[in-house]
Amino acid sequence: MMKEKKLFKDALQAIPNSLGRYLAIILLIALGTLAFVGLRMTGPDMRMSASEFFNQYHLADVTITSNYGLNHADQNTIDKQANIKQVSWGYYQDAEIEDRSDTIRIFSNSKKISSYELISGRMPANDHELALSYLMNKNYHLGQKVTLKRKGILKNKTYRIVGFVKSSEYLDKNQIAQTNLGTGKLTGIGVTTSNAFNSKSYQIARIIFKDTANLSPFSTKYRNQVYHNQKHLLTSLNKNRASKYQSAKKQVQDQAKQQFLSKLARHSTSITPNQIKIPTFKIKLPYPSYTISSREDSIGYSSYRADAERVEVLAAVFPTFLFAVAALVSLTTMMRFVEEERANIGLLKALGYSNMAVRLKFLIYSTSAAIIGVALGASVGYTFLPNMITKAYTVNSTLASNLHLYFLWSPVLVSLLVALLATSVISIITLDATLHEKPTRLMLPKTPKYGSRILLERATFIWKHLSFSAKVTARNIFRYKSRMLMTIMGIAGCTGLLVMGLGIRDSLQGISDIQYSQIMKNDIIALTNQQITQKQKINLRKTLHDSKIRNYQAAHYAQLTKHLDKSGATENVILIAAGDATKFKDVINLRNRQTKEQLSLKDNSIVISEKLAKILNAKVGSIINLNEGNKSYSFKVGGISEMYIGHYIFMNRHEFTKTMGSKYTTNAYLITMKKRSEVNQISRKLMKQADVQTIISNSSNSKLLTGFTGSLNQVILILVLISSLLAVVVIYNLTNINIAERIRELSTVKVLGFYDEEATMYIYRETIILSLIGILFGFGFGWWLHHFIITNLPPDMAMFNPAMYPMNFIVSALIPAVITLVMSIAVYHQIKRINMLDALKSVE
Secondary structure: OHHHHHHHHHHHHHHHHOHHHHHHHHHHHHHHHHHHHHHHHHHHHHHHHHHHHHHHOOOOOEEEEEOOOEOHHHHHHHHOOOOEEEEEEEOEEEEEEOOOOOEEEEEEOOOOOOOEEEEEEOOOOOOOEEEEEHHHOOOOOOOOEEEEOOOOOEOOOEEEEEEEEEEOOOOEOOOOOEOOOOOOEOOEEEEEOHHHEOOOOEOEEEEEEHHHOOOOOOOHHHHHHHHHHHHHHHHHHHOOHHHHHHHHHHHHHHHHHHHHHHHHHHOOOOOOHHHOOOOHHHOOOOOOOEEEEEHHHOHHHHHHHHHHHHHHHHHHHHHHHHHHHHHHHHHHHHHHHHHHOHHHHHHHHHOOOOHHHHHHHHHHHHHHHHHHHHHHHHHHHOOHHHHHHHHHHOOOEHHHHHOOOOOOHHHHHHHHHHHHHHHHHHHHHHHHHHHOOOHHHHOOOOOOOOOOOOHHHHOHHHHOOOOHHHHHHHHHHHHOHHHHHHHHHHHHHHHHHHHHHHHHHHHHOOHHHHHHHHHEOOOEEEEEOOOOOHHHHHHHHHHHOOOOEEEEEEEEEEEEEEEOOOOOOEEEEEEEEEOOHHHHHHOEOOEOOOOOOEOOOOOOOEEEEHHHHHHOOOOOOOEEEEEEOOEEEEEEEEEEEOOOEOEEEEEEHHHHHHHHOOOOOOOEEEEEEOOHHHHHHHHHHHHOOOOEEEEEEHHHHHHHHHHHHHHHHHHHHHHHHHHHHHHHHHHHHHHHHHHHHOHHHHHHHHHOOOOHHHHHHHHHHHHHHHHHHHHHHHHHHHHHHHHHHHHHOOOOOEOOOOOOOHHHHHHHHHHHHHHHHHHHHHHHHHHHOOOHHHHHOOOO
């Protein structure tokens, strides 16, 4: 018992005796655990928080709307679907608020599906009360009365604000939805009671499916299931289109007859309704259509899901390599510790301690360092890091206030396993090789490695011109091969992580400006009705010749889709067919990203955006298939254009007619402003035109892209700081190991008359050379990491600039170089304090 106590005391005493080494191991393990746990938990934290919010407010799987409303036939069709678990019917109306620049979408309160979180006040109780989005509470207050410019299908124009709510459907703070009022963009949403609406048909149906109940809303399986349910539901609803059209046509004819009869009655002309024939060509009605929107069609939902997935791309790469570097240096440190304890191991064996008892000392030292390091790293990794990253990612999301931190065992258990492998297991393996030696041999210093000829010596024309110090340095580098490899790998790992982090930052910077200044020069796209009168055309042209507009071009605009089974996402693809292909570059500059070569719109082929080409694995000459409703179209790729957000295909009018099988017509105007600050002013002017359906503003997309890259920049900054801190610990640790390993050698050169500066450079010259080699290897490693991340990190609808800039490599090299320089000062003072006589004492 006494022996065990003494051994335990000796094991504990080893910690303060080598406190620097012990703390270095703890820091290395803590940094690795911090990055691994923090990044591994951010994605699950975001998904679990959102899932909890969606379940609490019963977010619909899909919503159904129609340009004709949803009548009894539609209700019967939906109710008969066997796969529908629950359906909720509702109304909505877009309206502008008088004396304000705000346009809101007012919904009837849906208590069952896609309900609202009450932030303040209460929910409306009658048809004169309204609850607004909590995002509007800075400009409105409880009890305030608001008046609408037009009430539409609402019964009243004036409402009293009784509450502020958060919608479970609209999750983006800035990008809410398009509208045909105001500037073409909604400011917010509102909620009132169902009896506040005066409509014979419903405007929206919200549906929850049976087969999605046990699926994660962020899983590929969920997205694929909803997509197939959407297709089946759309096929069933489309059967009602013909009868709805005939019914609407008859209603218009009856109204026309009644108007004609009233006119004749005023002139005392007698005629019966059956004698009136209304020419069919005078009845211009759009054909009924249905829009079934999944959660993925919401900008806020899809971007939130993509953010959670982007973190996991980083989590799969960054912490893995960071932890590998930390574990590698910890491994080297523990191996050196065992070597230093040779004499004590021999003494313990001579005193009769068993091999197992000797192992206990090293297990206590290594295991305690590993556990403390994991505990410190995990405590920050489960709290601080996920909290910082989620705040950065959700800066534009309404879910920011609903985020919670969760605990999963797997990240911390993996961290602990790696930490124990790099410390305890390695120390035991190294120790077992030592324990095979006799105690008398262990109590003697280990025989130094013999010097040997190196390859450079064979190159006599170089070797003979080297100084004595240079020759010694060259020999020592190859003499301690394991230390050489560890130093190079440690520095290369840290440099590589810095190159990757700073490279991602470079890839994000400026892409918004490139996209919306150099490529897409137009500021807005004004979408018009298909059927437009001559008078409307004249009025529209007057507006388009406004002095604030630099230029405009007419084009055909359509939205196609492509479902990706691998990710479960349905990507929206914008088709733009130029009216004048020769002048198209004035509004959209199609060019090859690498060569900057201009791409023209030719017959028999189209130009597609680069990210669309990547996700479809398309090249020049490839055939791609895209859908419009239930129709599928094939296109031949003639060029791939630089584009950083959105999926686009471009073609000339002849290719449109040939491929789409319909006559070319223009339904959009691509407008470039003289000053972008006047976009809203022109948008309002255009929206007042009867033939303009909606406005798509590039400034909104630019803000989306800027917010998206800005949030990721903050995450990258955190990772760069962690990499820099790792570099400090790695260089410090390896330098200390180098000095401790060669203490007798340093004492010898000092006895031989070397000054402190010369003794420092005698050993540190090797560190500098190895650091430079490590930095060069780190450049290659970092370039590969950057390429991998930049390819897999962006969501399906965006891409980053894959270019690498010289400044990135300079900064990535400077950080470890400066740390190495600072460490040289510490080494100088450490060598200056060496007691030469103690170090050179013979153990015999």
